[in-house]
Amino acid sequence: MKIGNGEIAKFCLNKWLGGHSLSETFPRLYQLEVSKDVRVVNMSPRYCPIPAATPTPEIPEPRSFADIIPPPNVIGPSGAYRLHFSWVCRRTPRYEEEIQELETLNNLVSQLHLSNSRDSWEFTACASRKFSVKAFRNIYTSSTTTMAQHQTRWNKYIPIKININTWRVANERLPTRVNLDKRGIDLHSVRCPVCDDDLEIENHIFVHCDI
Secondary structure (H helix, E strand, O other), rough: OOOOOOOOOEOOHHHHHHHOOOHHHHHHHHEEEOOOOHHHHHOOOEEOOOOOOOOOOOOOOEEEEEHHOOOOOOOOOOOOEEEEEHHHHHHHHHHHHHHHHHHHHHHHHHHOOOOOHHHHHHHOOOOOOOHHHHHHHHHHHHHOOHHHOOOOOOOOOOOOHHHHHHHHOOOOOOOOOOHHOOOOOOOOOEOOOOOOEEEEOOHHHHHHHHH
């Protein structure tokens, strides 16, 4: 997913930072996060001036992740600033694995920059990264072993149901007993129920079955 203003993408659940969602990359922090459906815009870092040194008051749980490991400081036009993240956890990360995940996540998200454009989905299987039916069809046709050498063609002079049935036969998409068995449907036999001479596959039904 391509991040724009962060108002659509879900911070933990969508794959907007790398090839995996943050819930998969940082499973321990995800378990601690209170708002699991929160949007990226609500979790993005904000630049806050660093206040003068004052005693830190007691903060009851749930606490912000930033209280455990402060985000990195940056230098702005008016002096030093600290990136502030609005992450809230059920309890304080206390184990080494949780602290390591938090450090890594801090470094990744500190580089986040939102824009004024809307978030958008990307079709990663296509070079243009834009989804279209034509692009999906080309990818599907090229990846189908039974039709790898043939382009899908529709004959406009015959009924559409004949076109569809022919396509299903060529791509082994008919609900034959063998295909049903491959999909985990429990059958007492995968042999042809008519002649019982061979397996019930497309080639046998339309070519070799004697009846």
